[in-house]
Amino acid sequence: MLAVTVSVTSPAAAGALTRVEPNEQDRTFLHQAHQGNLAEIQAGEAAQDKGAGETVRKLGAKLIKDHTKLDRDLRRVAEQAQVDLPSEPSAAQRRQLQQVAARSGAEFDRAWLASQIAGHRQALADGATELRDGSSPEVKKLATDAKPIVQHHLDLLVDAGDGASHPQ
Numbered sequence: 001m002l003a004v005t006v007s008v009t010s011p012a013a014a015g016a017l018t019r020v021e022p023n024e025q026d027r028t029f030l031h032q033a034h035q036g037n038l039a040e041i042q043a044g045e046a047a048q049d050k051g052a053g054e055t056v057r058k059l060g061a062k063l064i065k066d067h068t069k070l071d072r073d074l075r076r077v078a079e080q081a082q083v084d085l086p087s088e089p090s091a092a093q094r095r096q097l098q099q100v101a102a103r104s105g106a107e108f109d110r111a112w113l114a115s116q117i118a119g120h121r122q123a124l125a126d127g128a129t130e131l132r133d134g135s136s137p138e139v140k141k142l143a144t145d146a147k148p149i150v151q152h153h154l155d156l157l158v159d160a161g162d163g164a165s166h167p168q
Contacts (some may be wrong), residue, residue, distance in 0.1 A: 022081045026139040029130040030078045031086060033142065036123050037071035039089035039097065040064075043119075046101050047112055055160045056109045063116070063153065070146050077138045093119075113161040120154040 022030070040063045047060025078085050088094065096119075100111045127143040127150070134140045 021136070022083060022139055023133075023135040025130060025133040026081070026136040027083050029126060029134060029139060029143065030074060030081070030083050032126050033123070033146070034071060034074055034078070034085045035089045035093060036119065036126070037067040037074065039093040039119065040067040040116075041071070042089065043097055043100075043112065043116060046097060050101065050104065050108050051112070052105045052109050056112055059116075059153075059156060059160060062156070066149050066153065070142075070149065073145070074142055077142055081136065081138065110161075113157055117154065117157045117161055120150055120157060123150045124154065 044060040044063035044067070047056050047063070051057040051060060075085065089097070096115050100108065100115050103111050124147065127147050130143040131140055134143070
């Protein structure tokens with residue numbers, strides 16, 4: 001005779017069993033990505049205020065919209081993981097934005113695009129590190145979900161930067 005044992009687990013208990021505590025890489029990624037989002041939102045605002053070209057102003061609006069949404073999701077995961085987040089961009093990010101914002105006209109646009117290209121490349125690298133070294137499925141999902149958005153931004157920025165450095 002064959003005996004069958006059935007185990008019933010509540011969804012809450014199942015979630016607790018599969019939950020992985022964030023490792024140091026997950027915590028680092030949450031901090032870096034949050035600061036990056038804050039920096040992109042502030043840079044987007046600067047582009048809308050100071051951008052000489054319509055393309056830069058439109059890109060600024062897109063960065064605000066998309067990075068606000070990415071950060072909303074990130075803050076939710078950080079709260080669930082009990083990871084405290086910084087309240088502002090890093091000192092280097094703040095310095096970079098101040099240097100760009102000190103410019104005006106086409107010079108602002110070129111500097112803004114260059115800084116955004118560098119920032120988005122760094123965000124992609126940070127996401128790749130998280131996917132390779134992170135342990136939390138929730139944090140890794142943030143990196144996975146953000147990748148196509150950040151890549152799309154980078155593509156738009158590079159296209160705009162090519163146009164800014166080679167005026168028609």
